[in-house]
Amino acid sequence: MRQDHLVAAGQLSRADVERVLDRAAEFDAALDGGGPLPARYPETVLALCFYEPSTRTKMSFETAMKRLGGDVVDMGGVDASSVKKGESLADTVRVVEGYADGLVLRHPREGAARMASEFVDVPVVNAGDGAGQHPSQTLLDLYSIREAAGLDDLTIGIIGDLKYGRTVHSLATALTEFDAHMHFVSPESLRLPRSVRFDLHEAGAQVREHTELDEVLPELDVLYVTRIQRERFPDEDEYRKVAGEFQIDAETLEAARDDLTVMHPLPRVDEIDPEIDGTDHANYFEQAHNGVPVRMALLDLLLSNDE
C-alpha cells in the first residue's frame, strides 16, 4: 500500500487490504508473546482529533501508537479546545500537523477527513466522518471476518441502520473487493444510501436487500449487527419509529447455522441480547480487541515510507 491518507474504504484494493491484514497478524502474534514487534516507531507522535465521542477507536489508536513505541497528543474534547472558540477544522489540522507525524480525525460532518487531508501533508486517518465512512473499522472488521469465517466465498448479512451507519458504508464497499454475497436487512427508511448502492452496483457486487432477517439468516456465514444511530436522526420521532426494530437473541439464532459468526462494531444498545455473549456465535469483543493489531498495521504502513 502506498497511501498518503486513509479517508474512505473505496481507496483500498484487495491487495491493500490483504497487506494490512497480514501485517496485523504479525503484530497480533507479537502482542501475544510470539516475539518482537515487526516494526517500531519510537519518537513518532500521533495526533488524535476527536470531535465526537469515542471509546474503542480512540483508545485503540492510542494503544496502537504506544505499543509501536511512539506517543500521542490528544486534542481533547471539543469543549476543551479552540474549536469552542470557532476555529475551523482546516485551521485546526494545519496547526496540529506541526505537532505530530500523523493525524486521526473523527468529525460529525461527512467529508471532513477528505477535506482535512487536502490541508496537511502528514497522513490523515478517517476515524469516522458523520454518517460517511469509517475505514479503519472496516480493516479490523475484515481481519475479524478472516479469522472467524474466512473472506473467500463469504455470505454476510448486515443488519440495522444502514443509512447512517458509517461502518456499514465502508465495510460494504470493501467487501466488493472480495466478491462477497451481501444481504442488507433494514427498515425501508434506513436502507443503504444511494451513493453506497451506486458503488456496489458499479462494482458488480452480489447484493440483496431485505426488511426481515429470517428471509436470509439460514444462509449466512456472518451476521454484522449495527446500532440505530440515534444521534444522526433529524428528529427523535423518526428514531422512535425504528428503535428496537431488530433484536438478536437466542431464539432468533435458532434458525441460523451453528457456525454463524455474529459481529457488531459496538457500542450496542439492545440489538444483541447479552445471552448471546457466551455463545460460540459472539465475536464482537474479539472484534474490538483486534482494533489494536490492525491499527498498528495501518499506522505502520502509513508512517513508513514504504513504496
Place this chain on the structure above:
Amino acid sequence: MSDHELRVSKIRDGTVLDHLPGGSSLHVLALLGIDGSEGTGVSVAMNVPSDRMGAKDVVKVEERELSQAEVDVLSLIAPRATVNIVEEYEVREKKRVERPESVTGVLACPNSNCITNDEEPVETRFDVLDDGVRCDYCETIIREGIADHLDVS
C-alpha cells in the same frame, strides 16, 4: 430558423448559446456568472419552438467568448447545447459541450451535513457521472434537478 423569423437580432461579436432546454436560460446565465452588470448586451429567448427539442432557449452574449471549460460546465444542465462564437456577424467557431470529469465551485451540496456546508475554506467539488454528479467530499449523488443546486452568484 430563417433570418426573417429571428426573435432577437444577430450579434456582431460574442457567443450564441443554442439548444438550451426550454426554460433553462436563466440558470445558464447564472452558471456563467452573467447578470448584465458588465454593461454588454445579453439577449434571451425562452421556449422558442424547436423541431429537435420541442421548445428551446437561446442566449446571445455580446462581446464575450466563452472558454471550453465554461462551455463544459453547461453540460450539467444543457447537455445538448451548441455554442457558436461569433465575429463580425459570422460564426467563427462552433463548440459542443462535453461533460467534464469534475466541476468545482459551481454546485452546492444538498447534504446539509457535508463539510462543504460548514464554515470551512473549501470549494465544492463534484465528480461528473454519466447521469448525475457526486460530491467529492460526502459522496452524495445528485441525479435530478441539478440546476436547483447551482451555487453561483
